[in-house]
Amino acid sequence: MNKRVFLRQIGQLAVISPFLPWTLQASEISYPGGYSYVIDDDFWNRIRKDYALKPDYINLENGYYNIAPQPVINKFIEHVKMVNYHGSHYMRTVQLENKKRIAGRLADLVNCANDELVITRNTTESLDLVIAGYPWNAGDEAIFAMQDYGSMRDHFEMVAKRFGIVNKIISVPNHPQSDEEIVALYESQITPKTKLIMVCHMINITGQILPVRKICDMAHKLGVEVMVDGAHCVGHIKVDLEELKCDYYGSSLHKWLSTPLGAGLLYVSRKHLPKLWPLLADHIDDPDNIDRLNHTGTHPVHTDLAIEDAIDYLELIGLERKEKRMRQLQRYWSQQLRDTRNVIINTPVEPHRSCGIANVGIKGMPPTDLAKTLLEEFKIFTVAVDYANVQGCRITPNVYNNFEELDHFVEAIKTLSKRV
Numbered sequence: 070m071n072k073r074v075f076l077r078q079i080g081q082l083a084v085i086s087p088f089l090p091w092t093l094q095a096s097e098i099s100y101p102g103g104y105s106y107v108i109d110d111d112f113w114n115r116i117r118k119d120y121a122l123k124p125d126y127i128n129l130e131n132g133y134y135n136i137a138p139q140p141v142i143n144k145f146i147e148h149v150k151m152v153n154y155h156g157s158h159y160m161r162t163v164q165l166e167n168k169k170r171i172a173g174r175l176a177d178l179v180n181c182a183n184d185e186l187v188i189t190r191n192t193t194e195s196l197d198l199v200i201a202g203y204p205w206n207a208g209d210e211a212i213f214a215m216q217d218y219g220s221m222r223d224h225f226e227m228v229a230k231r232f233g234i235v236n237k238i239i240s241v242p243n244h245p246q247s248d249e250e251i252v253a254l255y256e257s258q259i260t261p262k263t264k265l266i267m268v269c270h271m272i273n274i275t276g277q278i279l280p281v282r283k284i285c286d287m288a289h290k291l292g293v294e295v296m297v298d299g300a301h302c303v304g305h306i307k308v309d310l311e312e313l314k315c316d317y318y319g320s321s322l323h324k325w326l327s328t329p330l331g332a333g334l335l336y337v338s339r340k341h342l343p344k345l346w347p348l349l350a351d352h353i354d355d356p357d358n359i360d361r362l363n364h365t366g367t368h369p370v371h372t373d374l375a376i377e378d379a380i381d382y383l384e385l386i387g388l389e390r391k392e393k394r395m396r397q398l399q400r401y402w403s404q405q406l407r408d409t410r411n412v413i414i415n416t417p418v419e420p421h422r423s424c425g426i427a428n429v430g431i432k433g434m435p436p437t438d439l440a441k442t443l444l445e446e447f448k449i450f451t452v453a454v455d456y457a458n459v460q461g462c463r464i465t466p467n468v469y470n471n472f473e474e475l476d477h478f479v480e481a482i483k484t485l486s487k488r489v
Contacts, residue, residue: 120469132465144378148371181310187363192300193220195319195335202345207233213267248280270299276426328379395425411486430461433489447481
């Protein structure tokens with residue numbers, strides 16, 4: 070066996086070998102008859118053991134970065150050691166082959182073609198690549214919402230200064246009456262000069278899920294392309310790009326897929342590949358090859374390898390089971406507080422309009438004060454949000470959180486609501 074073949078096999082084994090620390094057997098996760106509370110509690114208590122949790126506070130701020138479960142971290146450390154051991158030989162032989170294979174698994178996860186998806190570092194990189202690489206002309210128009218993520222809004226402002234495009238900004242209501250109300254907001258801003266709409270799949274500050282397919286259908290009838298911010302969706306809810314029919318999609322995998330930090334994805338519909346300019350030049354000159362948009366230089370390839378381990382872990386849980394659990398956790402606390410005096414829930418009440426993320430505020434209490442008091446007095450870690458018609462704390466439990474922790478959170482909010 071020659072050295073190249075040997076190293077390729079070593080690289081593949083490091084990626085596909087099973088979770089050695091994982092002790093929950095397949096029979097323990099194949100529960101017939103659906104998801105009863107008793108079975109769920111047993112199952113999720115076992116999952117909780119896979120997380121190294123700080124005893125200092127209850128972590129209800131998993132939205133920025135979902136800490137990875139220990140089996141994934143252990144595999145990640147194995148990858149670090151393996152890459153460091155083989156050094157440049159790994160980098161010059163199989164790194165791109167492994168990255169391409171793992172991108173294929175991501176493509177399967179989100180239901181798109183392998184040649185329409187690449188691995189990036191995060192959603193910001195993914196979507197800013199589209200914004201910066203789009204063939205803008207002076208006077209072209211873009212539409213987005215004030216509730217969209219700041220980094221992308223900033224990039225639209227930058228291309229406005231650079232290319233003379235016009236940005237048209239809407240505001241998404243926290244409690245829409247219907248999908249049609251939201252679609253109409255975007256449609257109302259479209260003119261013959263409109264080229265691109267940016268829309269959140271799940272708004273990061275409130276957790277509201279927007280009717281992406283309906284927005285895409287409307288926009289496409291008017292000749293407008295749609296770029297979707299799915300930062301909080303992959304690994305959280307079912308993402309089916311074939312069903313969504315969007316033109317571009319970006320996500321951060323270190324959020325709800327729970328990879329180590331620094332992993333994301335970018336989807337570009339094949340028909341749009343030739344028009345985009347890459348952020349960094351690559352030797353690939355084929356305009357139909359998405360890899361020409363994905364020049365990253367030398368970067369931590371062991372993070373790429375760990376994406377596959379995170380997918381393995383998600384598949385052990387089951388995406389449908391996880392989505393149900395995330396929605397169950399959110400509604401467990403938010404439904405208890407919706408009718409509480411002085412408490413404001415900034416997330417729609419309809420189950421299909423949110424999943425694991427929601428936002429809560431207290432009348433007369435600045436969000437920064439609320440977050441500070443929750444941490445210092447009640448040992449609950451959250452994040453304050455105070456812009457774009459949203460005043461409150463974003464609450465993002467993860468699969469390791471339990472109902473006892475949420476009971477403590479509910480009592481904390483009820484206690485604080487009586488003080489104002």
